[in-house]
Amino acid sequence: MQQDKKSVKKEINTRDIALSVLMDIETNGTFSNVALAKALKKNQFSDKTDRAFISRLVEGSVERRITIDYIINQFSKTKVNKCKPLIRCILRLGTYQIMYMDKVPDSAACNESVKLAGKHGFGTLSGYVNAVLRSIAAGKDTIVYPDETKKAAYYSIMYSIPEWLCQKLIADYPDKYEAIIKGCFEDRKTTIRVNEIKISVDELAEGLSQKGIAVEKGRYSRKALLIDGYDFIRRIPGYKEGYFSVQDESSMCAVEAAGIKPGDIVIDVCAAPGGKTTLAAEYLNGCGKVYSMDISADKLELIEDNVSRLGLDDVVEISAHDATIVIPELEGKADVVLCDVPCSGLGIIGRKNDIKYRLVESQLEELTELQMKIAHTAVGYLKKGGTLLYSTCTINPRENRENVELLLETHPKLKLCSDRLFLQGVDSCDGFYYAVMKYEA
Secondary structure: OOOOHHHOOEOOOHHHHHHHHHHHHHHHOOOHHHHHHHHHHHOOOEOHHHHHHHHHHHHHHHHOHHHHHHHHHHHOOOOHHHOOHHHHHHHHHHHHHHHHOOOOOHHHHHHHHHHHHHHOOOHHHHHHHHHHHHHHHHHHHHOOOOOOOOHHHHHHHHHOOOHHHHHHHHHHOOOOHHHHHHHOOOOOOEEEEEOOOOOOHHHHHHHHHHOOOEEEEOOOOOOEEEEEOOOOHHHOOOOOOOOEEEOOHHHHHHHHHOOOOOOOEEEEOOOOOOHHHHHHHHHHOOOOEEEEEEOOHHHHHHHHHHHHHOOOHHHEEEEEOOOOOOOHHHOOOEEEEEEEOOOOOOOOOOOOOOHHHHOOOOHHHHHHHHHHHHHHHHHOOEEEEEEEEEEEOOOOHHHOHHHHHHHHHHOOOEEEEEEEEEOOOOOOOOOEEEEEEEEOO
């Protein structure tokens, strides 16, 4: 009798898979969450513990990269940025295990790293890898870190955040910067949003608990549940049936604040991957329309998948469109415009670890120019008494309240009703900002 392939646990080399993910990130510029997701999907029938180990290695090595490179440079004559990409990735993996994984023996971290070098054609450098990692293992208690009084340098190395960004956080949040920086490393449960069109919050919570998934109510939104103790999100009972979506509470609160009701016309100008679109559609409860747009045609499939799974096809119309260009036939038609603009992402560093490495300070001003173009266009869609929701997943004041103030100055008929800033490490959710404005024509 043939065994079901899903019941067979595949034996894999976890460190080699982690290395391939790091190389994908290093050489192809792939986002870490995308590269890791591809690897885990490819090995979805392997042991759950193995997949968890791969995730820990990749996420930890990326998250702690600045710190790890700082440590390697203290024990290697060849600086990290001068190493061959594969050797650099092997050293980072090995150093992460030595410094942050207590259950992994230092000898195993060293030996397995040496094997990886040999396996991938760098046997001549295996001695170098071995020497560096064994030196780190022997001297990890003697590492000299920056003086704590030099705040930006200290927090940069200790929490693996670029020094310019540490300086900015210290300047913008002099009383909260430490909590914000540390908050990027907090382990947090997954936040899901209950689709109340299909199931109640209590019913879903009870059903998940019965399946052995840890569940607790959200802190800010009645539609939110915090879950833990599961394998793949897509395999959780109720996912395929459209009972829930993954969305942070801060983002839920923003859409809730817009006051969407059945019968409304809603325009979501930067919609991918569809979290706000689908929540808006759920509030319509079968009556009204959400025009969901994104400039990237490739991302529309994500919106379509979510809309279909949640059973919201009847009230959502999806199209590719540049949010800086107005659609004439929709001018003055919207009860609510959702304007979640492209941003620096400084509020979600804890979930997308490589944002902090890709962002450079000069990009912040370029982003604000794009944000204002989109926001100005969004105002044109509002009908008299309509609501504009401006939001970002960043905590940079220039992209948030300062942009809103400029928008209000430019459009005197816009009136600010409320705004709110969530800070990671302070509010137990993603860093996020939203402002609700009414168009009083």
